[in-house]
Amino acid sequence: MYLSGHEASLDLREVVGVKAVKIPAKSSTLSFGKNAKVDENVPYCIEMQPIGPLGFSVVIITRPGNHRWRCKQVSFQCKDSSLCHQWITAIKEALKSEAFCRPKKLVVFVNPFSGKKKAVKLYRDKVLPLFELADIHVTYIETERQNHARDLLVQNSLDLKRIDGLVCVGGDGMFSEVLNGLLTFTAHDLHIEEMDRFEPVAPDIRIGIIPAGSTNTIVYTTTGTSDVVTSTLHIILGDQIGIDVNSVNVNDQFVRYSVTLLGYGYMGDLLKDSDNKRWMGPSRYSWSGTKSFLANNAYYGEIKYRLSSNSDSHPTDAVKCYSGCDICSMAGQSNSRSTSKVEISAGRDTDLQLDEQSDFMKHSNSQSSDLSGSYSDSNWRTVIGKFVAVNSVTMSCSCDLSPPGMSPYCHLGDGCMDLIMVSQCSRIEFLKFLLRTAKGEERKNLDFIQMHRVKEFSFRPLTEDSDLLSISSEENIPQSKKVKLKRQTSRTSVWNCDGEVIDQPKISVRVHCQLVKLFARGVEDPSLQDDQKRNCCSPSFDNS
Ligand SMILES: Nc1ncnc2c1ncn2[C@@H]1O[C@H](COP(=O)(O)OP(=O)(O)OP(=O)(O)O)[C@@H](O)[C@H]1O
Structure with a gap:
């Protein structure tokens, strides 16, 4: 809104509503007369010129800070009630325009x-x-x-x-x-x-x-x-705003849609424990979080993931997703042109990704390879290892407790999710990861973490006898070691899927670009x- 000389203009995009009011005699309000007009070239602006006493208030948005919005009344006087009602009707009609997309x-x-x-x-x-x-x-x-x-x-x-x-x-x-x-x-x-x-x-x-x-x-x-x-x-x-939605399959059967977090290991254990403590109210999350942290459980698993074809876009690229984000706009446009188009691999990032993985591999006894069959797209990777946590987020997951969120540069509508794999590590190391995550600090130099921007992924716990060979580097595993490994691999976690427990660990997840509008x-x-x-x-x- 601006006020200049004898004219006032309200930006109707930020008008909440309009109502008739009695204007107190000394209020510093504006009124308007014969020359007031709706500018047809700027359909969301109504120009007003000051004059006389009866009135109405237009309620507009103000921004007091910290992203909060509040209402503010701007009052206008009219010389008679019929003119006043004409203006109220005109503004209400203008607000109903399809161009505003306001819900009715x-x-x-x-x-x-x-x-x-x-x-x-x-x-x-x-x-x-x-x-x-x-x-x-x-x-x-x-x-x-x-x-x-x-x-x-x-x-x-x-x-x-x-x-x-x-x-x-x-x-x-x-x-x-x-x-x-x-x-x-x-x-x-x-x-x-x-x-x-x-x-x-x-x-x-x-x-x-x-x-x-x-x-x-x-x-x-x-x-x-x-x-x-x-x-x-x-x-x-x-x-x-269009937000990405995941379809989640368990044992090759569709089970549900998710939009925030899928977490195995630490986040799954935390949720499962907190579900039994609902009587504690919201503080159950802190209690169960501490308990899972102290347990420091790690689980064997195989993760296959398909990297985003946009090799410039990465969970650590420091590009924030703000209102009007270019990356999401472009993804939305190409998505609406063709939702079924198969993504063409850019290929460029293959070597880079393998280099990035090397430290993580050392730490987690993991391996990476291109795959065949249904995973033949060159952007597919596999990691096998023992993980404290496997998290995938489709949005930054900012909240009051952690304003930067679990993945601060994750986009709302780019058709990708950020996959964060935390390999087995000490409690101190994991604490470092948790604290850095909560504060939104750099995590890429933690060599037990691997982060990728992906289109889809699948997870499988390594519980089969045949999996023991892929875990151990030895071809003939001694019987005593076999028994120990069997015991370790039989232990599985659950998935935390947007705050709901999925008991079966074998899942596959695919992201659907801007499937839902908020x-x-x-x-x-x-x-x-x-x-x-x-x-x-x-x-x-x-x-x-
Ligand atoms: N009337 C109801 N009685 C019990 N549960 C309900 C009711 N209505 C909705 N629910 C369920 O309650 C669950 C939690 O709801 P909601 O997210 O609103 O609250 P919350 O306090 O944030 O809980 P949480 O943090 O556990 O998600 C949802 O899964 C929802 O399906």
Whole structure:
């Protein structure tokens, strides 16, 4: 918004709503008269000129800092009530324009048991009044049990074709439930069977998240904060961002979609233990994290992964994914041109990757090779080793506890995930890794870590007799060593898949570029001015 001389202009992209108000006699407000006009060349700006007394307030976004958004009222006086109502109607109509992509009808799921059990109150006190101001029609559903929201979606009980979006008030678990329900409904609606290596279809509607859970990673990663009002405003403005989604297969059967973390070893053990301690509330994660850390378990496994064809893009490349990110925009464009196109290997990074791996190999007794058969693409690699943790993230996974996130340079919509393999190491070394991760510090010089940007990967625990030969360097393993190795390899962990336990260790995971759209703008680059933040974000208003 700018105020100059006798004119005021409001950027409608950042207007939350408009309402009639009584203007106090001495308020420093603006009013407008005969010459006020809607500029047809700039459809999202309405110019106003000052004059007289009755009024209305336009509620706009302000940015007090730390990525939080707040509302501010700008009041205008009119010389009579009919002019006042004309302006209110004109602004409301302008906001309804398709160009703004604002939601008009939403289904809101509230999990009353999320986090500190305040989701219902947060929704009533902070979210609903803003939705009402923005003229959004809401169908409110308080969930009664786990998978209630998912079942309603899959059974198509909500007439999804008539709404603009779904909103979940809760934590990452609640979002995951809604995401899985929506994608399964979309596949069933098109008679597509969700099976190994199927191509999921992007839903027509967007999902919004109001943070009210113990973990609010997705909200934090897509808005830069876990703030209820900020997330509500992102939804109202109709912001949208495409995020990558993984399809996860267990023993060659599709099981679910994931968007944040898949973690084996440390993260899996932590989750399994914390699930038995729900009575502790959110502090169960710190308790179980400490327990898993002290156990320092390592597990044998074989990981096959397909590297991204973009060899310039790497988990340590220091390119942050901000709102309007070029890498995600390009990935989104090429994805919409051809979702089924097979990626062509750039090839260039092969030697580099092998060099990078050498230290890790020494540390983990691992091996790397190109593969044949279904893994014949030259970007496929194999690592065999004993791992404290195998983590794959599809977004940076920033959160209140670790603002940089598990992989600070991971992109929201580049069609890749960051695979982080932590080979067997001492507790001190692992602590170093955890601390550096929490603070977002450099980890590439830790020789027990290997990080790659990948399109897909599979993991298999080395529990077969035939696997012993690949673990041991000896051709004829002595019986005593065989027994010891057998004991070690029979021990497996579980997968932490977006906070849900997957008990079977053998999985394969594939990323689907920007499969789902969220109501969010992405994290705004703090180095930009407010007007630059507005202009870099929304594809609908791309001036080029
Ligand atoms: N009414 C309900 N009763 C019990 N569980 C529910 C209910 N509604 C949703 N759930 C389930 O609760 C789980 C956790 O929800 P949510 O993510 O909102 O809270 P949370 O406190 O952040 O939990 P977590 O950190 O464990 O994910 C989800 O898997 C969701 O399916």
